Amino acid sequence: MMGDILFFAHRIPYPPDRGDKIRSYNILKKLCELATVHVATFADHDEDLGHAETLRPMLGSLHVEKRTVSKPVGGVRAILSGKPISLTLFDRPGIRDFVSRTMETESIDTVFVFSGQMAQFVPELPPGICFIMDFGDVDSAKFASYAESSSIPMRYVHAREARKLAAFERETAQRADASLFVSEAEAALFRSEAGLDADRVRALENGIDCTFFDPDAAFPAIERPAGPLVVFTGQMDYRPNVEAAVSFADDVLPIIRLQNPHITFAVVGRNPTGEVERLAGRDGVIVTGGVADIRSWLAAADVVVAPLRIARGIQNKVLEAMGMARPVIASRPAFEGIDAVPGRDLLVADTPAEEAQLVLELLSNSAMGEVMGRAARKRMLERYAWDETLAPLAALTGRDGLADPKDALAEVR
Template identity: 70%
Template sequence: MGDILFLAHRIPYPPNRGDKIRSFNILKRLCVLGTVHVATFADDDEDLAHAEALRGMVGSLHIEKRSVSKPVGAARALLTGKPISLTLFDSQGIRSFVDQAIQSKSIDTVFVFSGQMAQFVPDLGPETRFIMDFGDVDSAKFASYAKSGNPVMRYVHAREARRLAAFEEATAKRADHSLFVTDAEARLFRSATLLDDHKVQSLENGIDCDFFDPVADFPKLSTAIGPLVIFTGQMDYRPNIDAVVSFATEVMPTIHAHHPHVQFAIVGRNPAPEVEALDRFEGVTVTGAVDEIRSWVAAADVVVAPLRIARGIQNKVLEAMAMARPVVASRLAFEGIDAVPQRDLLVADTPAQEAELVVQVLNNVSDADAMGRAARNRMLERYRWDRTLAPLAGLIGRDAAKDEPRTAETVSV
């Protein structure tokens, strides 16, 4: 049994945002299945400081701070005909590490997390497996971006969608298996590429139900002035920005008409200017980064996921459900989650319905508590990581693991 080479576009630690949660849990599982060598990028110095937490887990680690700016990446993309997603993540250092690892280590599996990193995978012999984890169909995300905005950005996003779709298809044809976070994403990709079920599969996200547990030990927030509605997420990510702007401007006025003291808290790091501007609205609070997300989720009377653009599965929804909180999600935010509307959460088709359902939850506390309990039960029975990642061993040709990772096995953030 050989070693595993793992490539990720962002350091998979700490697992405190959607892509890092998935990459960390996959890496942790791979470390049980064999010796793993990791090449990854850091977004900033704070990311670089987390490298030591991974070194004890893996056989070797190459991490470098991503230095290509958006203007430079865009210029290189235009000159080379490549997607900007690739030129932004180009690195000779990563290429050298990958080539050396393949030549000097007994690598029998290359596992790539996120499409940008596939550009570093050289031609592999038949004895080496290539597993490509796309997560979501990124080209479809850019296609949706191209439907709005100014003419320049519509052109940029439409070009990115076309170029990235061609790269995704070429990569999937090279890979032994291409993985997506939901069956819906896998079906979408199969329909676009005509690849079969063996080549294109889903590997779902999970949730750490021991960490996200309403009775776990974490600081409790003091009682809010009025009922608390929250949204959680990385707040410089466009779908999250669009979601909270829409909710604050289109949904909150109706809620306030029924419950004047409701507070809407936007909880997440790096709020974009459009998000920060919402802090001036009555009843809206923009927290920025918080020390403990569970404190906010536990304090919420309602957790909302009013996404207007969404791909894959929403970790924010899984986390809130595991914390036994009532959730009101848009149809797109609910897509890919194996749960029963009305029993486990509420699903809205329009902003007006979101307002109606939030008011319904606030008016019926006992029903909301029962929904929260049902939601947690669903997470416990369906979405624990050991269940969702069970197919991983077979995909890379390993027997089920018998041991635990050497370090960081208890980390969940």
């Protein structure tokens, strides 16, 4: 008889309205189809605590801690302890107590951890309990990229975080029976850095809800600007998205407006930073903040752009736009990890100048954009349905008819 699953997530996996929560929610939902699941997670704010009640009926038990450690306090604790800030920001005794009680009172045979900082709560596991670590992206590589593009003193802060976090990631992967990443490119990078083989480090790709992200679905329409509309979507307090929005407004939009002065660039997403909000003061730029339904903006867009200069894993924003049958222009980092054909399913640009040229080409040839949008949606239906991308979870957790998760992992390898 199979046991229960203990699931960790650094952010409550509901609602699935941002990149990490889309992945964690869909993984959790799949695991709940396979077994009784007990969840330990964090809430960023009071609204998240309310969302916990939506999840509770599908779970065996749920423990939510509200995050209260500030970045300055987390930084001091990190220096004093020698740990990464990513860990000290999330270290809470209440999570450890819940884990201890759950391990004692429930029949746990699988521990599934979503996001590296939650691995600190996994105790020494007795034989027979499977530990699956879903890193998503190689976070240490992200901080290394931040260090390269930052000035002093943040260059040193990010470089330290990259080193400390990389060591913790390697240590965690050595403990885990399987380490998962959102794309084969991320998995390959980690294998090379951690010295582990493909039987221990593998890709579990993101998917997309193609029924929800469907141009023929029912959703409200927006009032379009008078001219062409170029849209960028994302969580607008996330550094790579902030830098992408600013870079497009600074380096790409002026080139486009020389030939097409009536274009509007819409930055669509929650919690825009002051740097993003200031873009709205420029001609041809609007910043929406949070919107009721992201599909409304995607459907209205003549072109969707993903001009990220730093990116890890698979970009949900690109999959969503492709699912909505919109023509997409992605930077090379934003395209990495997506199984699609440039020139057929989307366009890929290597420089801001090339992004500008491709936007102008699509705006001057709407028929090409429509053909590309249809090809994009076809690719999403063929390749990125969640049922397909998450199918390996049954074998990874031993819920495919094998005796236990350890046997399942051996079979997958």
